[in-house]
Structures are given as C-alpha cells and as structure tokens.
Amino acid sequence: MIDNISPTKTFPGGDGSRRHPAESPPSSTAGHRRGRGRIRATLEAYLLLAPSLAGLLMFLVAPIVGVVVISFFDWNLMGTPRFVGLANYREMMGDSEVWRAMRNTVYYVLLNIPAQTVLALLLALAMNRKLRGLKVLRVLFVLPWMAMPVALGIVWSWAFDPQRGVVNQFLALFGVDGPAWLSSTGWAMPVLASVNIWQYTGYTMLFLLAGLQAIPESLYEAADLDGAGTVQRFFRITLPLLRPSMFFVLVTNTIGSFQMFDTVYVMTQGGPGGSTDTMNYHIYQQAFQLFRTGYASALAMLLFAVILLVTAVQLLYFRKRTIYDFS
Amino acid sequence: MSASSRRVLAATATSALLLCLTTACGSSGSDTSSGGTVTLRYAIWDAVQEPALQKSVAVFEKQHPKIKVKIELNAWAQYWSKLQTQMAGRTAPDVFWDHVAYFPQFSQQNVLADLTPYIKADKLDTSIYDPKLLTGWQQDGKQYGLPKDWDTIAQVYNKTMLEKAGLTQDELGGLSWNTTDGGSFVKALQKLTVDDNGKHPNEPGFDSKHVKQYGLALGSANGQTDWWDAAVQNGCKLQDKAWGKWTINQPSCVKAIQFVQDLRLKYHVAVPASVTNTPNGASLPQVMARKQAAVVWDGSWDLNAYQSSMKGNFGVAELPSGPAGKGTVYNGLSNALYAGSKHPKEAWELVKWLGSQESQKIIVSQGSVWPGIPTLNKDYVAVWQKRGVDVSAFSKEAEGTTVGYPLTTSSATYNVKVQDAFNQVWLGQQSPKAAADSVNEESNAAIK
Numbered sequence: 001m002i003d004n005i006s007p008t009k010t011f012p013g014g015d016g017s018r019r020h021p022a023e024s025p026p027s028s029t030a031g032h033r034r035g036r037g038r039i040r041a042t043l044e045a046y047l048l049l050a051p052s053l054a055g056l057l058m059f060l061v062a063p064i065v066g067v068v069v070i071s072f073f074d075w076n077l078m079g080t081p082r083f084v085g086l087a088n089y090r091e092m093m094g095d096s097e098v099w100r101a102m103r104n105t106v107y108y109v110l111l112n113i114p115a116q117t118v119l120a121l122l123l124a125l126a127m128n129r130k131l132r133g134l135k136v137l138r139v140l141f142v143l144p145w146m147a148m149p150v151a152l153g154i155v156w157s158w159a160f161d162p163q164r165g166v167v168n169q170f171l172a173l174f175g176v177d178g179p180a181w182l183s184s185t186g187w188a189m190p191v192l193a194s195v196n197i198w199q200y201t202g203y204t205m206l207f208l209l210a211g212l213q214a215i216p217e218s219l220y221e222a223a224d225l226d227g228a229g230t231v232q233r234f235f236r237i238t239l240p241l242l243r244p245s246m247f248f249v250l251v252t253n254t255i256g257s258f259q260m261f262d263t264v265y266v267m268t269q270g271g272p273g274g275s276t277d278t279m280n281y282h283i284y285q286q287a288f289q290l291f292r293t294g295y296a297s298a299l300a301m302l303l304f305a306v307i308l309l310v311t312a313v314q315l316l317y318f319r320k321r322t323i324y325d326f327s
Numbered sequence: 328m329s330a331s332s333r334r335v336l337a338a339t340a341t342s343a344l345l346l347c348l349t350t351a352c353g354s355s356g357s358d359t360s361s362g363g364t365v366t367l368r369y370a371i372w373d374a375v376q377e378p379a380l381q382k383s384v385a386v387f388e389k390q391h392p393k394i395k396v397k398i399e400l401n402a403w404a405q406y407w408s409k410l411q412t413q414m415a416g417r418t419a420p421d422v423f424w425d426h427v428a429y430f431p432q433f434s435q436q437n438v439l440a441d442l443t444p445y446i447k448a449d450k451l452d453t454s455i456y457d458p459k460l461l462t463g464w465q466q467d468g469k470q471y472g473l474p475k476d477w478d479t480i481a482q483v484y485n486k487t488m489l490e491k492a493g494l495t496q497d498e499l500g501g502l503s504w505n506t507t508d509g510g511s512f513v514k515a516l517q518k519l520t521v522d523d524n525g526k527h528p529n530e531p532g533f534d535s536k537h538v539k540q541y542g543l544a545l546g547s548a549n550g551q552t553d554w555w556d557a558a559v560q561n562g563c564k565l566q567d568k569a570w571g572k573w574t575i576n577q578p579s580c581v582k583a584i585q586f587v588q589d590l591r592l593k594y595h596v597a598v599p600a601s602v603t604n605t606p607n608g609a610s611l612p613q614v615m616a617r618k619q620a621a622v623v624w625d626g627s628w629d630l631n632a633y634q635s636s637m638k639g640n641f642g643v644a645e646l647p648s649g650p651a652g653k654g655t656v657y658n659g660l661s662n663a664l665y666a667g668s669k670h671p672k673e674a675w676e677l678v679k680w681l682g683s684q685e686s687q688k689i690i691v692s693q694g695s696v697w698p699g700i701p702t703l704n705k706d707y708v709a710v711w712q713k714r715g716v717d718v719s720a721f722s723k724e725a726e727g728t729t730v731g732y733p734l735t736t737s738s739a740t741y742n743v744k745v746q747d748a749f750n751q752v753w754l755g756q757q758s759p760k761a762a763a764d765s766v767n768e769e770s771n772a773a774i775k
Binding site: 077078079121157160161162163165177180182183202266267268269270271273274285288289290291 | 536
C-alpha cells in the first residue's frame with residue numbers, strides 16, 4: 001500500500017543507514033586483504049583519481065578560496081591589492097544598484113522556474129506514452145538546450161526586433177502592434193525569461209520523463225483496483241513519486257537561474273535603465289569592465305549566500321517528503 | 328616488477344598524461360617558437376579593417392621569414408575587457424590597437440613599452456606623421472605607440488534616396504540646425520522621411536508608427552558618432568580641460584542632447600532607438616543596407632562596410648552646422664607594443680612596419696582608413712574617387728572645428744554608465760538633463 005512507503009535518505013552526507021546489505025561498497029579484489037596490498041590499492045585508486053582531483057583543486061577549490069580572499073581587498077587586477085577589511089561588504093550594503101540587481105535576479109527566477117517546471121511536467125506526461133514518433137519529438141524539445149546560448153541570444157534579438165522581427169510580424173497578422181520588446185523596461189526581463197524557458201524546458205522534461213518511467217506500473221494497477229480516477233492517480237502516485245526528479249531539476253535550475261549571464265550579456269547588457277541588470281551580469285561588469293575585482297568578489301559572496309539559503313530551504317522541504325524506494 | 332606495481336606505474340603515467348592534457352604541460356601559453364620562427368599576436372577590434380591588414384601583414388611576413396603574425400579579432404564590446412584580463416594574466420598580445428580612451432590607464436599601469444629607444448636605435452623619422460597624432464601617444468616624453476590612422480564623423484547618404492528628395496551632396500553638407508524649430512537640417516530630413524502611405528512627418532495624417540524610410544539613423548555606444556558631434560556644433564565642451572572633469576551636464580551640452588532626442592521623438596525623422604541602441608540594435612551600415620534610412624552619421628572607419636553593401640550607391644557629405652557652427656569628433660588609433668612581450672625585438676619590427684609608408688600605402692589602397700601619414704591622404708581620396716565616392720568631407724572637417732576624444736582616466740566607468748543612461752534618453756524613458764547629470768557625476772567620481 002502506498003501509505004506504508006517509508007522515506008529513505010540517500011543524500012550525500014546522509015547516513016544511508018537503510019542500505020541493503022547487497023549494496024555495500026564493492027570491496028577491492030581479494031588479493032588486497034593484507035595491509036600492504038591495501039595501501040597499494042589505495043595508492044592506485046588515488047593515482048587514478050589524481051587528474052580529476054588536480055583539476056578540481058585547480059579550477060574549482062583554488063578560485064573559490066581566491067574569491068573569498070580577494071573580497072577583502074581593493075584590487076584592479078594589475079596593481080598591488082590593498083587590504084580593506086570589510087569595506088567592500090559595507091559598500092555593497094548601501095549600493096542601490098546591487099539591490100536592484102538582486103531584485104531583478106529574484107524576479108527572473110520567479111518568472112523562470114515555475115513556468116519552466118510546469119511546462120516541462122506537462123510535456124513529460126505527454127511524452128510518457130508508447131507512441132510512434134515521440135522519440136523524434138523528444139529530441140526536438142531538447143535541441144535548444146544543445147545550442148550555444150550566445151548564438152541563441154543573437155537569433156532571439158533578431159526575432160524580437162521591433163520592426164523586422166519575426167515576433168512582431170506574427171503579431172501584425174492579427175492586427176496587433178507589438179512593443180519594442182528589448183527596449184521596454186517592463187518587457188525586457190520577461191523576454192529574457194521566455195528565451196530561457198524555451199531553452200531549458202526540454203532539458204528539464206528529460207529528467208522528469210526519466211522519473212516518470214521509473215514509477216512501477218503495478219502501483220497504477222493497484223490504484224485502478226481501488227477505484228482511483230486519473231486526477232487522483234496523478235496527485236497520489238505520480239507527483240509524490242516524481243519528487244526525487246523534481247527535487248533535482250528544481251534545485252539545479254534555480255541555481256542556474258540565479259547565475260544567469262549569457263542571455264543578458266548578449267541581448268540587453270543590463271538595460272534598458274538597468275531593468276535586466278542581474279547579479280551575475282553586475283558582478284561581470286564590476287570585475288571585467290570597471291576592474292573592481294575586490295568589490296566584484298564581495299558581490300559574488302553575496303550571491304553565493306543567497307543561493308545557499310534558497311537551496312537549503314529547498315533541501316529541507318524535500319527532505320521530509322521524498323521517497324526513493326519504490327519497492 | 329610485480330603485476331600490481333606495474334598497474335601503479337601505468338596509473339601514474341595515465342594521470343600524468345591527463346594532467347598534461349588539462350593544464351598545457353610545459354608550454355609557455357603565450358606564443359610558440361618553432362625552428363627559430365617567432366609567432367607574434369596582433370589584436371584588433373574592427374572586422375571591417377581586417378582584410379586590408381591581412382594584406383599588409385602578408386608583405387611583412389615575406390620580408391621577415393622568421394616572423395609569423397596571428398591577427399586576433401575581438402569586437403569592441405569585448406576588446407578592452409579581454410585585453411586587460413590578458414594583461415593581468417601577463418598573456419596580452421605582443422602588438423595591439425590602442426585607443427586614447429584607454430591609453431591613460433595603460434601608461435599608468437606600465438603595460439605599454441616605451442618606443443623611444445627603438446626609434447632612436449633605428450633612426451626612425453617620426454616627422455612623417457601628423458604631429459597631432461604623434462603627440463597624442465606621448466606621455467612624460469615617452470612614445471607609447473605609432474599612429475595607425477585618423478578618423479572624423481560625416482554624413483553617409485544613400486544616393487538614390489537623396490536624388491529622389493531633390494537634394495545634392497553639397498546641400499546636405501550645408502544644412503544647419505537649431506534648438507527651436509530644427510532648422511534647414513530637420514526640413515531636409517522631413518523630405519527624406521516617408522510613412523507607409525507616402526506621407527511626410529510635417530504633413531497631417533503622418534503615421535509615426537509605420538514609417539517606411541527615415542531621413543536619419545544615429546547610433547553610438549558612447550556618443551562619438553551622434554551627440555558628441557551635435558554638442559561641438561552647439562559650443563559644448565565635454566570636459567573642462569584635457570584630463571579634467573566631465574562637463575556634459577552644462578546647458579549647451581544638454582540642449583544638444585535634447586536636439587538629438589527630438590530628431591527621434593519630436594520630429595520623427597530619425598530611426599527609433601529601439602532599432603539602433605546598443606547592444607540589441609543594428610549597426611549603422613546594417614540600417615543603411617536595409618534601406619531603413621537615407622542618411623547616417625558615421626565614422627570614416629566604416630566606409631568599407633558601406634561599400635560592401637551599397638557598392639557605389641552612397642556618398643559622404645559634411646555634418647550640418649549647429650548654433651555654434653560646424654564641428655566633428657576627431658580621433659586616431661595607434662599600434663602599441665605590449666611591455667610584457669616575450670619577443671619585443673620582433674614586435675617592434677611589426678609596429679615599425681605598420682607605421683611605415685609602405686604598409687600604410689597598402690591600407691590606403693584598400694580604402695580601409697585614413698592614414699597616420701598625412702602625405703598619403705590624397706591617395707586615399709583617389710582610391711575612393713575611383714569607386715565613385717567623394718570622401719573629402721572627412722578631411723575638410725578635420726581642418727575645421729574638431730574635438731578630440733575625451734582624455735580621462737574614467738573611460739571605463741563613463742562607457743558603462745553612458746550606454747544605459749543614453750539608451751533611455753533616446754527611447755524617451757529619461758530626460759537629457761537627468762541622464763547627463765547622473766553620467767557626469769558617476770564618471771567624475773571615477774577619475775583617478
């Protein structure tokens with residue numbers, strides 16, 4: 001019965017206590033039971049891991065530590081960094097442009113994530129059938145995700161051109177005078193969000209589709225016997241059992257949306273009137289156009305803190321309710 | 328060797344190899360020397376000028392078989408970010424285009440090589456250059472680049488459209504504007520502006536929402552090809568003095584900015600800002616190629632872009648005169664030598680070549696840009712004469728009232744602030760005074 005499915009935790013760092021004995025980590029080959037062999041095995045393992053570990057240290061850990069350190073300095077990349085303590089953080093608190101960028105970013109995330117997730121779910125439900133031709137459709141939906149964001153930005157800029165753009169020409173067919181999308185403080189951000197929704201919905205759909213296909217048929221058969229209708233089946237079986245995939249796409253897409261950069265950079269450069277100046281674009285501008293590396297690092301820390309908070313909330317929400325074991 | 332130690336050895340080798348693949352083992356990263364050949368990197372930002380430069384560089388490589396030159400093209404919007412990031416990482420190109428907007432910062436940061444010792448050693452005759460251009464690249468008696476070219480702004484027009492409106496090149500160049508009724512300039516542009524029903528902006532029933540052809544297109548990320556010129560023509564000074572404070576919020580400047588806004592929003596004779604604003608707008612040559620406008624204000628560096636899309640169907644007239652008379656922005660670029668270059672001797676050879684009569688003749692023969700060597704100016708006019716275009720408006724203006732590109736240490740801040748604020752002015756979302764005030768204040772705060 002569905003009610004008896006007990007939650008299990010398999011988060012990284014979770015205790016994984018309910019692991020099935022058969023799933024214990026694979027032990028190394030029998031020959032390595034004695035001490036020396038074990039050391040050698042460990043050495044071998046670390047040697048094989050070395051390239052990725054080195055990459056991780058050099059390209060991820062070191063830059064992160066670097067950003068933390070630089071955020072306490074005043075530095076233009078060229079001269080000698082000057083230690084300024086918390087001055088960057090103090091300036092940040094009183095910088096209206098930063099808060100505008102933060103508001104813009106949150107607005108973008110709110111435009112983006114719900115629409116994208118609902119759309120992707122509907123698509124996944126539609127695709128989760130054994131019909132001919134659906135495979136082709138799936139590929140078509142995922143295509144935008146494979147394209148280069150910068151190239152897409154340029155193409156979409158053409159599409160939204162007020163006079164010659166495809167969008168307004170289409171609207172003109174119905175006698176509608178389309179606005180100057182990217183030049184309007186009200187429209188620019190929704191346009192950026194819709195470009196992003198168009199780009200990532202297919203990708204999100206893939207994950208949800210995989211989640212749908214992992215739900216055992218037997219549950220639906222049991223529900224049928226109990227006399228559950230389509231709506232009930234969706235809300236009592238499909239949605240609860242989709243939570244692991246939902247959790248994954250929501251967390252990763254939210255983080256991604258908070259860090260949105262390329263679409264802004266190509267299509268609006270933060271304009272008009274700063275209405276699309278998002279946190280990440282603002283950080284770029286401070287760091288690589290104005291060369292205020294220290295200040296930009298402090299802003300990066302702020303963005304990190306906000307994303308961490310949002311992700312933590314999502315984690316807590318899903319943690320209590322997520323089921324991974326469908327047996 | 329036991330089997331397992333062989334495995335450890337294999338693993339070590341594999342990881343070492345992979346590490347090499349990910350971190351560029353052993354190579355310096357900047358440029359490679361192989362068999363005694365040196366490869367120099369040369370950074371530029373204008374795709375329109377690249378073909379002419381390729382021709383010049385090919386001759387240089389023939390003369391110096393031991394030197395190869397790789398041209399690196401980065402669009403203006405990314406050029407400075409990229410260059411300064413590379414400088415911070417000590418991997419900047421050996422030779423690169425320099426601009427007066429960024430020259431001051433660079434000379435402060437010691438990233439430009441002083442060419443004086445090279446000039447002395449090679450007994451280079453620098454008197455061939457326009458003194459105005461040569462001294463522009465000097466600071467504290469040091470020479471930080473050799474003049475590459477010069478440019479002014481003029482009116483590029485569509486011949487067919489101008490004829491249709493019954494205007495000649497001289498008439499177009501002789502127009503004048505004022506801030507009360509727009510003057511003869513606006514009257515001419517009204518003739519050149521037509522809506523879908525064939526009506527002009529000064530006629531009743533004109534539909535400003537559906538304009539087929541505009542009289543004028545203006546576009547500029549910083550002001551150089553639009554409101555700076557109008558400002559000079561209204562007697563406005565962008566700065567109180569070279570290296571001084573920005574003064575773009577004084578009445579004479581604000582009135583000029585207001586006039587440029589009026590061309591779009593009040594008179595409806597200029598292409599809407601939603602079409603020409605950076606970054607989502609079209610470039611001026613694109614607007615002309617699409618036949619959206621009859622006239623544009625643009626710099627001489629774009630001539631080849633018009634040639635490729637309008638083949639002989641365009642001409643060049645002087646800018647109109649404003650309440651204070653004629654005026655244009657005069658500027659030039661240099662080729663600079665990176666102080667951190669690993670091959671300074673070879674890089675100097677390239678800088679010297681690019682500044683030489685021989686190279687500038689090649690550039691001129693392609694009609695690319697006005698030369699840094701004044702004696703070649705007439706050759707440039709002749710090249711364009713052959714193509715059926717009279718480009719003398721640019722040089723006539725250069726002899727008249729000009730304003731140089733503002734000399735300041737706050738270029739980076741100014742460029743960031745001016746784009747967003749003035750995009751809003753042209754869209755009618757902000758008043759000229761408010762935009763000028765805010766850009767002025769923020770730019771002055773950034774002066775070092």
